[in-house]
Amino acid sequence: MGGHSLGGAMAAVYAADHTRELDGLVVLAAYPTKSLRASGFRMLSVYGSEDGETDKLQSHADLRPDDYAELVIEGGNHAQFGDYGAQDGDGVATISVEEQQELTANAVAAFTQSE
Secondary structure, eight states: OEEETHHHHHHHHHHHTOTTTOSEEEEESOOOSSOOOOTTOEEEEEEETTOTTHHHHHOOGGGSOSEEEEEEETTOOSGGGTTOOOOTTOOOOSSOHHHHHHHHHHHHHHHHHOO
16 A cells, blocks of 8 residues: 555554554555554665655654555655646656656665565
8 A cells, every 4th residue: 555645644554553464565755653663574665865745754763563664756856746736845856757667666666566
């Protein structure tokens, strides 16, 4: 299961209540607000170094599962995960939308193919 921004936060809430039914969670520029600590549950967090919410994305470490992976895309920002235009409070990306999305897709593919 996964999602971006508010969609990622909502996916994390759902996942927290269904860790036995799900293998893991992928969040893009999002973070959990409920505990995901469950045996066998995995999480990948991907966000851009220029995201205006970096401090929030780094928070809530105590809610992450033990099997946690993180990718910070250097030069990426919040909006370029979706390519929907500028967002208030977001930083300016120094890489292209295409590069950020390709790096993201590769990380998600690798995460879903690993155990």
